[in-house]
Amino acid sequence: MNLRKILATVKEDEGAAKPFLISIGERAEALATLYEDRQLTIQAALTEFLKLAEVYVESETQRSKLGVDENTYAIYTTLRTKHKDFEAGQTQKLNALFESFPDYRWNKDQESQLRTALYRQLRPIVGTGKMIEATNSLLKLQRI
Numbered sequence: 001m002n003l004r005k006i007l008a009t010v011k012e013d014e015g016a017a018k019p020f021l022i023s024i025g026e027r028a029e030a031l032a033t034l035y036e037d038r039q040l041t042i043q044a045a046l047t048e049f050l051k052l053a054e055v056y057v058e059s060e061t062q063r064s065k066l067g068v069d070e071n072t073y074a075i076y077t078t079l080r081t082k083h084k085d086f087e088a089g090q091t092q093k094l095n096a097l098f099e100s101f102p103d104y105r106w107n108k109d110q111e112s113q114l115r116t117a118l119y120r121q122l123r124p125i126v127g128t129g130k131m132i133e134a135t136n137s138l139l140k141l142q143r144i
Helices: 002-014 020-036 042-064 068-084 090-099 108-126 128-140
Strands: none
Touching: 002 068, 020 042, 042 068, 068 090, 068 108, 090 108, 108 128
16 A cells, blocks of 8 residues: 555645645545445555556646646646536636635635635536535635
8 A cells, every 4th residue: 555655645745736636635545444444455446546646647747738837727627527618728717816815715805705706707617506616616725
């Protein structure tokens, strides 16, 4: 289970600088729990850990190809996992909203304004029914 340790280390070391790694780390932790609870065989766990390692490598490659920073890529991956038709070009506007409200984490007024702006941007993309879930997911991202 050295791959598990490597993924955990990468998440801890680089997670703050690369927010998209946090979801990979969380999936690795969930796999470890399944394995420890004997719900996965060693072979199945190893296969899944290898897939996560590949996702990490592919993510770095994809982020470079898209030419976006870590925050913008975190937005892209968060929305892309739940909304397959989400395009990379849409992330720039969303990231700009976050940059417009730099104190949203501790300033309730800025958080409210950011949330409203995100709803406006996300409603045409994900629909009214999913805009709150998408907004909440984005607000939970760690930003650098």
